[in-house]
Amino acid sequence: MDTKEAAPFETASFYIPFYIPPPSFSQLLIYHKSHFQLKKLLYIHTLNYLAINMDVQAVKQRFEIIGNSPKLNRAIEIATQVAATDMSVLITGESGTGKEVFPKIIHQFSARKHGQYIAVNCGAIPEGTIDSELFGHEKGSFTGAHEKRKGYFEVADGGTIFLDEVAELPLSTQVRLLRILETGEFLKVGSSTVLKTNVRVVAATNVNLIEAIQSGRFREDLYYRLNTVPITIPPLRDRKEDILLLFRKFSADFAEKYRMPAVKLTDPAKEVLLSYRWDGNIRQLKNITEQVSVLEGDRVIEGDTLKNYLPNFNLEKLPAIYNKGVDEKTFSSEREILYKVLFDMKKDMTELKKIVSNIIQSGTDSKTNEINTRILKNMYPEHDTDEPIDQPEPISFSINKEDNHVIQDTEEIIEESLSLEDKEKELIKKALEKHGGRRKQAAIELGISERTLYRKIKEYDLNE
Ligand SMILES: Nc1ncnc2c1ncn2[C@@H]1O[C@H](COP(=O)(O)OP(=O)(O)OP(=O)(O)O)[C@@H](O)[C@H]1O
Ligand SMILES: [Mg+2]
Numbered sequence: 100m101d102t103k104e105a106a107p108f109e110t111a112s113f114y115i116p117f118y119i120p121p122p123s124f125s126q127l128l129i130y131h132k133s134h135f136q137l138k139k140l141l142y143i144h145t146l147n148y149l150a151i152n153m154d155v156q157a158v159k160q161r162f163e164i165i166g167n168s169p170k171l172n173r174a175i176e177i178a179t180q181v182a183a184t185d186m187s188v189l190i191t192g193e194s195g196t197g198k199e200v201f202p203k204i205i206h207q208f209s210a211r212k213h214g215q216y217i218a219v220n221c222g223a224i225p226e227g228t229i230d231s232e233l234f235g236h237e238k239g240s241f242t243g244a245h246e247k248r249k250g251y252f253e254v255a256d257g258g259t260i261f262l263d264e265v266a267e268l269p270l271s272t273q274v275r276l277l278r279i280l281e282t283g284e285f286l287k288v289g290s291s292t293v294l295k296t297n298v299r300v301v302a303a304t305n306v307n308l309i310e311a312i313q314s315g316r317f318r319e320d321l322y323y324r325l326n327t328v329p330i331t332i333p334p335l336r337d338r339k340e341d342i343l344l345l346f347r348k349f350s351a352d353f354a355e356k357y358r359m360p361a362v363k364l365t366d367p368a369k370e371v372l373l374s375y376r377w378d379g380n381i382r383q384l385k386n387i388t389e390q391v392s393v394l395e396g397d398r399v400i401e402g403d404t405l406k407n408y409l410p411n412f413n414l415e416k417l418p419a420i421y422n423k424g425v426d427e428k429t430f431s432s433e434r435e436i437l438y439k440v441l442f443d444m445k446k447d448m449t450e451l452k453k454i455v456s457n458i459i460q461s462g463t464d465s466k467t468n469e470i471n472t473r474i475l476k477n478m479y480p481e482h483d484t485d486e487p488i489d490q491p492e493p494i495s496f497s498i499n500k501e502d503n504h505v506i507q508d509t510e511e512i513i514e515e516s517l518s519l520e521d522k523e524k525e526l527i528k529k530a531l532e533k534h535g536g537r538r539k540q541a542a543i544e545l546g547i548s549e550r551t552l553y554r555k556i557k558e559y560d561l562n563e
Pocket of ligand 1 (some may be wrong): 163164165166192193194195196197198199200304306381382536548
């Protein structure tokens with residue numbers, strides 16, 4: 100053998116310690132097939148991705164959902180994917196994160212969309228009537244049950260029921276609900292006849308249900324039954340990329356509503372908005388955008404101006420004490436009432452300043468005028484009060500000649516109560532009056548849940 104020719108083989112076998120035979124025809128075919136399959140898989144995957152993404156965008160448009168954070172998109176994606184099944188869905192998230200639109204999405208994307216969709220606020224229905232509302236009752240089953248009545252579960256047969264604030268359900272109702280979820284069976288109040296229904300249940304809560312289970316307020320078996328598919332709506336502070344989008348949308352909406360140009364933020368104001376904690380989430384952002392839109396004359400909002408509207412802004416940098424307990428919602432709702440009360444008081448103060456300023460400007464002698472000018476300067480430092488105050492016509496006083504006292508005002512001055520409780524009562528009364536006693540609307544206007552409103556009405560004995 101020619102050694103020169105043999106060398107390359109030897110060298111090759113030295114460098115490549117194993118022999119790779121050329122692929123056989125069948126292997127080539129498999130390779131070609133798997134390559135094709137891989138390409139096909141990639142193609143399908145890309146199509147799926149585009150379809151889901153397009154779906155998510157279309158859902159957002161249809162249901163007027165603003166935001167593009169991955170966590171929000173994921174929640175919408177799960178809702179559309181699970182819609183076609185009959186699985187129970189539990190939507191959780193802090194107060195004001197936007198849970199209420201999700202059951203609608205699930206219903207509309209399901210085969211049940213032509214059936215009934217009933218949203219029940221479990222927190223707003225008194226404990227004594229909730230079973231009857233949900234499951235119906237027989238005539239004479241309790242005082243006042245003059246007729247037999249169908250419950251929501253019977254009416255929504257073939258459709259979807261949204262149980263909002265599900266953690267508020269009394270334990271006895273939780274038992275009935277568990278049975279209906281497991282077998283579709285239920286009993287009307289006062290009846291022993293088992294009825295059947297076919298309802299898809301979507302529930303929502305801002306309460307930590309695990310804690311509620313631990314403290315015995317929520318049944319564990321019901322939790323697992325409801326939580327077949329969990330959807331978590333992220334708090335606003337975890338989707339900062341959506342904050343400015345939402346502000347822009349809300350300011351445009353309020354501009355249209357109040358027929359004024361939309362408010363805009365300076366860069367420092369944007370920073371303020373982004374660094375805030377937003378414990379009340381999108382509901383709070385919406386309320387604050389409305390307040391700024393209405394109360395600020397200047398349409399360009401500076402950072403410092405914005406801070407005035409954000410409660411505890413300066414505490415933001417401190418570690419937050421965040422109690423995720425059951426009272427969180429009540430607390431935040433009550434806090435919202437307090438914000439409103441404070442704003443109301445601020446408005447009153449402005450009015451008061453105007454009145455005082457008018458009275459002061461009516462002063463006659465130059466000494467009084469000088470004092471008044473000083474007071475005005477203190478009250479309105481931004482206003483140039485060096486200009487002489489116009490001398491108004493002297494106002495007429497009625498003088499009691501006997502004791503020489505100047506009676507400046509014959510009206511009885513009733514001192515306004517500044518108690519927060521009184522203010523709260525007053526606001527609740529006003530809201531109820533405005534909405535003709537409809538609690539749902541009144542609660543929306545007050546920015547609190549119907550349940551809190553219901554409790555306050557009881558507490559202050561405001562029942563008509
Ligand atoms: N992505 C969003 N785009 C536009 N508006 C939103 C969005 N999310 C929520 N909102 C608005 O924020 C407000 C609060 O939303 P929603 O009532 O759904 O809160 P929630 O999660 O049910 O709160 P709670 O637990 O207190 O009942 C509503 O006015 C809603 O329209
Ligand atoms: Mg809600």
